[in-house]
Amino acid sequence: MDFNDSIEEAAFREECREWLTENAPRKERPDEVFGRGMSAAELMQAAREWQGRKAEAGFGAITWPEQFGGRGGSPIQEVIYRQEEGNFKVPVGAFNVSLGMVIPSLFVHADPEVSKQHVSDALHGKELWCQLLSEPGAGSDLGMIRTRAERCSDGRDGWIINGQKVWTTLAQFADCGMVLTRTDPDVPKFAGMTTFFIDMDAPGVEIRPIRQANGDAEFNEVFFNDVFIPDNQRVGEVGGGWKVTLTGLMNERLSIGGVMPPELWRTAIKQMQDCDLGYGQSYGQGDNRTALQDSAMRQQLSDLYLNAQGLWLLQCRGLTALGQGREPGAELSVAKIVAARTLQDFSYFAMDMKGTQGILTAEDLGDSWQLVEQLWMGAAGMRIAGGTDEIVKNNVGERVLGLPPEPRADKGMTFKQLLG
Ligand SMILES: Cc1cc2nc3c(=O)[nH]c(=O)nc-3n(C[C@H](O)[C@H](O)[C@H](O)COP(=O)(O)OP(=O)(O)OC[C@H]3O[C@@H](n4cnc5c(N)ncnc54)[C@H](O)[C@@H]3O)c2cc1C
Incomplete structure (x- = not known):
């Protein structure tokens, strides 16, 4: 290494x-x-x-x-x-979703004319693209999406889309979106899907921001009410939507992973130094003690440090492989879940240390609290986006450890049969 x-x-x-x-x-x-x-x-x-x-x-x-x-x-x-x-x-x-996931799928699968028209504007930040995959009944298993695209019956060369997406990051600011639809319910679930790109201002597209605990609206619900999409906005083959989606998801998994901020444990030490536990005198141990002098607190810090160092070493190993033109090893599969969990643990630890003040924001506690606040709000989402902890563990079990696969009761059934 x-x-x-x-x-x-x-x-x-x-x-x-x-x-x-x-x-x-x-x-x-x-x-x-x-x-x-x-x-x-x-x-x-x-x-x-x-x-x-x-x-x-x-x-x-x-x-x-x-x-x-x-x-x-x-x-x-x-x-x-x-x-x-x-x-x-x-x-x-x-631009993580736009340039890291959606546009790479576009230039692999869309007509070269489409790439010519949109890729440069997206690269220069003039166009933002969002990814319309998840639905209220389909997230971990995108094979269950229900948003329908049906051929126009009025002579137009295009499709009419109806349905709903959810958790669409930055849809309220997006100029265009890549949408996964169901075009054929009479074949197995992954075979009957088709991808299109859509103008987010098109008639019938309704975007409703989802307000989060911190007041921001990072995600949205997006509704399609009889939205017309010309056939030249289809990306890939009819029935080839899953292939297009996989290109984007592969890129997502590559881009989520090395997410551990190197300054994390230093920030934790600083928080501990500043935290007066206020009980030294009452135990006859001299002055009041800071959290850094407390052995139980130090134990928690060392767990955090060990996780951060372990992840850094994994990242070095992966980067060495990439630098030598090899693929990173299977161990990187678990890096995303360990990283997300460590970031979340860090924010819980910092908030617990502050006692009742832990519920205050950086506005009250000062700029040094910004990272804690951001992680507390965001780390839970990192444990879901790009594959939930459970889904990643399933993949590691099957693909890395060679454990028996999950039973798949839907094999060979059409999408319509799955709906019952
Ligand atoms: C920060 C963030 C950004 C996102 N951005 C986008 C976006 O831009 N576009 C988009 O389309 N989507 C987006 N999503 C949605 C995301 O892809 C889904 O939330 C995710 O795939 C999980 O799907 P779900 O929410 O429907 O949960 P579900 O799939 O319903 O899962 C619910 C629970 O069941 C567990 N579970 C499900 N299946 C299994 C199984 N087979 N074995 C064991 N446990 C299981 C899960 O682990 C989870 O705990 C975003 C999500 C987050 C958090």
Whole structure:
């Protein structure tokens, strides 16, 4: 395992660092968060502008092929860029779904004319795309989607879509979306689906933001009421929707994983130093004690530290493999669930330490609380997005450990039969 950059990687890191230094303010603290006090619309606008500048400079889509405006770079270059960008105060994440999942499916499966029309605008942040897969009755098992697309019966060359999607990230800001529909209920569930792309302003598309506990609306419900889609907005073959979806999901699993902020345990130590447990004197142990002096608290910190270090080593192993042109090993499959759980545990730990003050926000507790707050709000979602903990464990059981597969009672049945 190699912990250091190769000569080429070090040169690329330097190139990223130079460009970032010229184009963005450096974070004053490692846990500083971009956009505090900005509205969601302002954040989105800032993210579009930043994406545009990255794209102009050749950092907008590092691993994409050059013919689509990418750099034709390696996954390790993508990781290096992200590590360096993490030191600067810039908007991150808004284009993860659009550029990391949806557009790569588009340029693999859509007509080249469609790619020509949309890929460059998406890369430069002018178009944001959302992914319309999950429904109230279909998430882990997308084979159960019910949103129907039926051929127009009035002579138009197109389809009419009816149904509902849910948990659609950033749909309220999206210009276009990629939607998975059921086109044939009389064949097995994965064979009867077709993908289309859709203008989010098209008549009959209704977007209802879902308000979260922190007041933000990261996701939406999206309803389709007799929405017309011309056939030239079909992506891939009729009945080939699952293939298109898998291209996006493969990219999602690659992009979720190395999510452990390196500053996490340092932030935890700082929180512990600042936390006066206030009981030293009453136990005849001299001055009041901080959480860092408490053995039970230190035990919790060491668990957190060990998880973070273990994940870092796994990441190094995966990156070494990628750097040498090999595939990362199966152990990376579990990295996503351990990372999400560790982040969640960290936020619970920090909040418990504050006692009753733990329910306050960064507005009251100061900027150093921003990371805790963000993780508490977001880590639970990370345990669901890109495959829930249970689904990932099932996959690891079957594909890595070679355990017997789950019984699949739906084998050979048509979708209509499954509905009963
Ligand atoms: C942050 C975030 C962003 C998202 N963004 C999008 C988006 O942009 N577009 C989109 O389409 N969707 C999006 N989703 C939805 C996401 O893909 C689904 O929430 C996820 O696939 C789980 O599906 P579900 O919510 O329907 O839960 P279900 O599949 O109903 O699962 C419910 C519970 O049952 C368990 N379970 C289900 N099946 C099994 C099994 N076979 N064995 C054991 N346990 C099982 C699950 O682990 C879970 O605990 C997002 C979700 C999150 C959290």
